[in-house]
Amino acid sequence: MFRQAKWSEPLIFELGNNGREGFLVPELEKEILDTVGEIHIPEKIRRTKEPELPMLSEVEVIRHYTRLTEMSYGVDNGPVPLGSCTMKYNPRIAWEIASDPRITEIHPLQDIRTIQGLLEMLYELQKWLANITGMDYCSLHPAAGAHGELAGILMIRKYHELRGNSEKKKYIIIPDSAHGTNPASAAMGGYSVIEVPSSKDGNIDIDALRSVVDESVAGLMITNPSTLGLFEENIVEIANIIHEVDGLLYYDGANLNGIMGYARPGDMGFDIAHINIHKTFGAPHGGGGPGAGPVCVKDKMIDEDKGISLKDLLPGYLVEYDEEKQMYYLKKPSEYSIGALKAFFGNTLPLIWGYVYILMLGAKGLRMVTEHAVLNTNYFNKLIENTQGLELPYGKDRPRKHETVISAEKLYQDTGVSAEDIAKGLLDAGFYAPTIYFPLIVKEALMIEFTESETLENIEKYAERIKDIVKTTYSNPDEPKKWPRNTAVGRIDIVKANHPKYVAPTWRVYLKKLKRYSTGEKQ
Amino acid sequence: MDAHPFIPNSSDEIRKKIMEKLGIKSVDELFRDIPSSVRMESNKWDELDIGLKKPLSEIEVKRIVSEKLGKNKQLRIPPFLGGGAAPHYVPAVIKYIISRGEFLTSYTPYQPEISQGILQAIFEYQSLMAELLDMDIVNASMYDGASALAEALLMSMRVNKNRRKILLPSNMNPFHREVVMTYLYPHISQGRVIVEDIKYDPVTGLIDKEDLKEKISKDVIAVYLQNPNFFGLIEEDANDVSEIVHEYKVLFIIGIEPLSLGLIKSPGELGADIAVGEGQPLGLSLNFGSSYLGIFAIRDDPKLLRQMPGRLIGLAQTIEGGERAFAMVLQTREQHIRRSKATSNICTNEALSAIASAIYLSLLGRKGLVKLSRHIYYKSHYAMKMMRKNGIRANIFNADFFKEFTVSFNEYNISYQSIHEKLLEKGIHGGLYLGKLYPELGETALFAFTEVHQKQDIDLLVQSIKKSWRRGSRYV
Numbered sequence: 001m002f003r004q005a006k007w008s009e010p011l012i013f014e015l016g017n018n019g020r021e022g023f024l025v026p027e028l029e030k031e032i033l034d035t036v037g038e039i040h041i042p043e044k045i046r047r048t049k050e051p052e053l054p055m056l057s058e059v060e061v062i063r064h065y066t067r068l069t070e071m072s073y074g075v076d077n078g079p080v081p082l083g084s085c086t087m088k089y090n091p092r093i094a095w096e097i098a099s100d101p102r103i104t105e106i107h108p109l110q111d112i113r114t115i116q117g118l119l120e121m122l123y124e125l126q127k128w129l130a131n132i133t134g135m136d137y138c139s140l141h142p143a144a145g146a147h148g149e150l151a152g153i154l155m156i157r158k159y160h161e162l163r164g165n166s167e168k169k170k171y172i173i174i175p176d177s178a179h180g181t182n183p184a185s186a187a188m189g190g191y192s193v194i195e196v197p198s199s200k201d202g203n204i205d206i207d208a209l210r211s212v213v214d215e216s217v218a219g220l221m222i223t224n225p226s227t228l229g230l231f232e233e234n235i236v237e238i239a240n241i242i243h244e245v246d247g248l249l250y251y252d253g254a255n256l257n258g259i260m261g262y263a264r265p266g267d268m269g270f271d272i273a274h275i276n277i278h279k280t281f282g283a284p285h286g287g288g289g290p291g292a293g294p295v296c297v298k299d300k301m302i303d304e305d306k307g308i309s310l311k312d313l314l315p316g317y318l319v320e321y322d323e324e325k326q327m328y329y330l331k332k333p334s335e336y337s338i339g340a341l342k343a344f345f346g347n348t349l350p351l352i353w354g355y356v357y358i359l360m361l362g363a364k365g366l367r368m369v370t371e372h373a374v375l376n377t378n379y380f381n382k383l384i385e386n387t388q389g390l391e392l393p394y395g396k397d398r399p400r401k402h403e404t405v406i407s408a409e410k411l412y413q414d415t416g417v418s419a420e421d422i423a424k425g426l427l428d429a430g431f432y433a434p435t436i437y438f439p440l441i442v443k444e445a446l447m448i449e450f451t452e453s454e455t456l457e458n459i460e461k462y463a464e465r466i467k468d469i470v471k472t473t474y475s476n477p478d479e480p481k482k483w484p485r486n487t488a489v490g491r492i493d494i495v496k497a498n499h500p501k502y503v504a505p506t507w508r509v510y511l512k513k514l515k516r517y518s519t520g521e522k523q
Numbered sequence: 524m525d526a527h528p529f530i531p532n533s534s535d536e537i538r539k540k541i542m543e544k545l546g547i548k549s550v551d552e553l554f555r556d557i558p559s560s561v562r563m564e565s566n567k568w569d570e571l572d573i574g575l576k577k578p579l580s581e582i583e584v585k586r587i588v589s590e591k592l593g594k595n596k597q598l599r600i601p602p603f604l605g606g607g608a609a610p611h612y613v614p615a616v617i618k619y620i621i622s623r624g625e626f627l628t629s630y631t632p633y634q635p636e637i638s639q640g641i642l643q644a645i646f647e648y649q650s651l652m653a654e655l656l657d658m659d660i661v662n663a664s665m666y667d668g669a670s671a672l673a674e675a676l677l678m679s680m681r682v683n684k685n686r687r688k689i690l691l692p693s694n695m696n697p698f699h700r701e702v703v704m705t706y707l708y709p710h711i712s713q714g715r716v717i718v719e720d721i722k723y724d725p726v727t728g729l730i731d732k733e734d735l736k737e738k739i740s741k742d743v744i745a746v747y748l749q750n751p752n753f754f755g756l757i758e759e760d761a762n763d764v765s766e767i768v769h770e771y772k773v774l775f776i777i778g779i780e781p782l783s784l785g786l787i788k789s790p791g792e793l794g795a796d797i798a799v800g801e802g803q804p805l806g807l808s809l810n811f812g813s814s815y816l817g818i819f820a821i822r823d824d825p826k827l828l829r830q831m832p833g834r835l836i837g838l839a840q841t842i843e844g845g846e847r848a849f850a851m852v853l854q855t856r857e858q859h860i861r862r863s864k865a866t867s868n869i870c871t872n873e874a875l876s877a878i879a880s881a882i883y884l885s886l887l888g889r890k891g892l893v894k895l896s897r898h899i900y901y902k903s904h905y906a907m908k909m910m911r912k913n914g915i916r917a918n919i920f921n922a923d924f925f926k927e928f929t930v931s932f933n934e935y936n937i938s939y940q941s942i943h944e945k946l947l948e949k950g951i952h953g954g955l956y957l958g959k960l961y962p963e964l965g966e967t968a969l970f971a972f973t974e975v976h977q978k979q980d981i982d983l984l985v986q987s988i989k990k991s992w993r994r995g996s997r998y999v
Contacts, residue, residue, distance in 0.1 A: 011643070011646075011650070012647045013647075016888070020888065022885060022886035022891065023883075023886040023891050025891060025894040026898065028898060029978050032901055035905050036901050039897070039900060041900075041923050041925075042757075044762060045761060050893065051657070051785075052654045053655070053885075055889065056888060058616060058886065062616055062620070064885070065620045065644065065878075065882055066620070068639075068640035069623045070625065070640060071640030071643075072629050072639070074626070074630070075628040076624025077624065082633070089529050093581045093584060097584075097585070099618070102592040105601065105809055106595070106809055106811040107608065107809045108812030109604050109606055109608075110952060111947060113947075114596040114598065114947070116596075117594035117595040118592065118595055120591055120594065121588070121591055121592075128573045128574060144869070146858070147670075149868060157709055180859040180861075180870075181870050183863035184862060184865040184868035185868040186863060187863040190710065190713055233557075233558065235561065259554075259557070261565070261568045262554045263557045264561075278871065285630045286626065286874050286875030287629045287638075287641040287644075287645070288664075288834065288872050289664070290813070290872075290876060291871040293871075315705070338705055339705035340669070340698065341670065342666050342812075343608075343696070343801070343815075346813065348810050349813045355588075359575065359579060359588075360578060361578050362574035362577045363570075363573035363577075366573065368527060368533060372538075374554070375532065375538070375541050375545075375550065382545055399553040399554075399555075427634060427636060432637065435633070456540070487637045487639075488637070488640070489636055489846055490636065490843050491841060492635050492841055492842065493839060494635075494850055496839065497837050497850050498837075498853060500825070504837050504838040505646075505649055505660050505662075505853070506650040506653040507647075507650035507653070509659050
């Protein structure tokens with residue numbers, strides 16, 4: 001039985017005691033003090049108010065954060081089948097290699113002659129990612145998937161500008177099942193979004209797409225497989241429709257785990273693609289990041305006369321090899337590059353995880369990854385089919401790829417028990433919950449992605465647990481509202497946490513509000 | 524093929540069991556909906572240059588990587604490089620905690636009840652950073668200092684919708700500036716915003732207040748001030764700048780260096796509306812520019828909060844019993860809810876780096892932070908004094924500095940490259956050449972000195988520059 005640790009751990013501000021120190025700053029040599037003398041910073045810019053940081057010893061700090069880890073849950077603890085998040089195993093060998101001081105101690109502006117080994121690895125990674133996606137060139141620069149999307153959208157804008165069409169290109173088309181980052185990225189690129197509906201079989205509704213495509217369309221952003229876990233069967237036709245109006249096709253690589261080795265975005269007609277190293281290639285999510293989101297392109301010609309192609313628009317830096325000097329070096333893609341999206345090269349550590357992951361598996365192993373991710377998804381679907389109150393919406397008879405989306409709408413109508421309640425019931429069994437209420441086109445959605453990393457036994461237990469939850473729901477619909485019980489805390493009042501009167505994103509804001517309300521002062 | 528350790532169901536027995544249950548004879552049946560024109564055949568795929576084509580053992584992979592990394596050149600002492608990141612010490616406690624799987628392998632805490640620990644850790648990051656900055660609200664992190672600044676400017680545009688000018692100081696980090704221009708590109712190309720430079724005073728190296736006064740108006744959205752600025756100089760008149768800026772109800776954005784804040788006035792004290800910065804000095808390794816921390820903070824003002832990008836963790840309570848708890852709050856600003864109307868597209872951020880910084884701030888405490896600030900101040904000033912003693916023109920500007928300063932070789936007609944070469948021969952990596960970024964500075968470099976540089980390292984550097992300079996001068 002699962003019981004999560006419950007420490008009722010105080011905040012770091014409530015721990016420690018006056019005068020304690022957790023880190024010794026080396027003492028300055030007398031010669032340094034004598035040479036420098038007093039601090040010369042003018043009074044008008046000297047800090048007078050000490051920062052209100054707590055005072056703890058080293059042992060207190062390590063206990064505090066160790067306890068906090070004990071009230072957290074990752075892939076190392078058990079299944080985290082969050083749909084579209086690809087929470088696979090993060091190989092420790094990659095962690096060990098990424099902790100090598102020969103990587104961690106490299107300054108981003110260091111002379112390239114001192115980092116040839118690292119550059120060689122990054123050069124190989126660029127090439128491997130291009131081959132995996134069927135694209136021509138990859139920039140490892142973006143720090144996350146959404147960062148890669150932003151790069152892609154800016155490249156789309158630049159493409160149309162260089163072709164003299166920026167005035168008329170106003171829209172990015174996005175399917176209604178897309179991740180929220182897609183429309184948000186389009187908006188950051190100055191585009192308006194047109195949503196196209198999905199048809200019953202889960203593909204994009206082609207007639208609806210045709211009806212909105214005209215010369216004002218700058219591009220289309222999709223994942224393939226979709227967030228429903230279904231392969232977009234009409235992708236070649238969709239590519240033609242978009243290309244006919246000189247739009248670009250953007251591939252959101254969030255769901256690449258469903259097709260690796262079976263199909264490549266580059267072969268489907270995509271012009272730009274990003275890859276989530278922290279999803280498909282085994283880098284950890286770290287509770288929200290850091291990730292890495294390389295962006296790749298087909299070397300499509302933009303301006304024949306000037307010899308500008310899509311490669312020239314890539315962000316950041318490319319690692320290239322100088323045959324003559326036998327030396328790897330960093331190069332800005334061209335004067336037409338959209339520029340840098342972060343200060344330095346890229347998120348190298350997650351990239352190293354990806355490098356090691358690909359090396360551990362090779363082409364053959366990566367295909368096996370997808371094969372088992374897909375087998376696991378369909379096995380799970382099989383286990384829970386015909387469960388009362390649950391349905392598999394869209395393309396019922398089609399095999400799923402990396403993930404599946406189940407609707408608990410019927411269950412909710414019958415009993416008032418929601419997708420969220422089911423999620424809490426899963427937590428109580430020691431499993432992380434699926435992604436819920438997404439994609440938006442499925443009511444009471446449970447979006448489940450086991451990845452290739454999950455054991456048969458856990459998939460069976462997960463399915464059993466869902467069936468048990470459903471059984472409980474129909475016999476005692478009040479019970480699920482009391483879940484979770486076995487986690488560090490019970491159900492949280494999210495509404496109150498967001499109320500303007502109470503919302504406290506920092507300790508100091510909390511204390512300020514506490515004082516204000518206890519003295520009866522009105523906000 | 525053998526079962527792979529990362530793929531628990533890849534044994535023949537289990538695969539067979541799953542396929543029987545699914546009623547399929549070949550896995551390819553699950554991929555039959557991929558049109559044949561775009562389907563990748565396995566024999567073609569297996570021949571692609573991806574890894575070494577087939578799976579390898581850990582033993583083999585370690586050897587391969589180790590041989591490659593052997594081609595890196597080990598420096599004798601940490602590089603004297605700054606310019607937006609610098610070598611700083613990372614306490615062992617940090618490395619240990621952030622390698623624990625419960626943090627490392629967890630996702631964004633969408634299910635709060637089972638994620639209280641990581642939620643509390645990020646909340647503590649936000650709260651500790653708020654104290655350091657003396658600002659009220661800090662988000663859960665941006666990608667890095669540069670993108671934090673870019674998002675601060677986008678946010679300012681939303682707050683000051685009807686204005687259209689942004690003022691950036693010419694002594695700001697040029698790498699950050701490039702990122703800003705990338706983020707602003709759609710807005711600039713559509714004529715929604717223009718960016719203007721504020722000059723720096725060639726004598727002091729500080730922001731030129733007269734130039735600011737000339738350029739500021741009610742059409743200005745935001746003014747940015749980096750303190751210390753790119754030349755390492757402390758913007759001693761930041762208070763005056765704040766006054767000038769606020770007179771026109773312009774948003775004031777300050778870029779900070781976190782370890783300077785034990786000595787230098789906080790953005791809160793200086794009246795910043797938004798504070799941003801690179802969190803790398805707070806317990807993060809250099810990592811060739813990776814996994815840094817974009818600090819993003821605002822004043823407690825609902826108008827600003829509504830437009831703030833990024834994730835926020837807040838205090839909460841359980842429904843039953845009102846126990847203290849933590850949860851993601853104000854998510855209606857974010858992309859997964861608001862989609863094209865979101866305040867940013869950011870989703871994955873730098874959460875683990877934020878936690879590393881929280882651990883570092885917890886270890887340092889208020890005393891340690893001030894001591895470390897002082898320590899870095901003294902180390903860098905010792906380097907400057909020793910250089911000057913040896914006839915090297917160190918800190919070419921007439922203002923005090925923190926951690927970094929400029930070193931010029933113009934007067935002696937020596938190229939900085941020749942000095943860099945001589946240093947590198949000895950396994951010493953000198954500073955960042957500024958001649959390309961600031962042509963007016965010519966043969967000048969930016970050197971950084973921190974707690975990882977010991978006195979003998981600095982002495983060695985100074986002596987080596989002096990020697991290389993004599994010898995180096997012959998090459999020019």
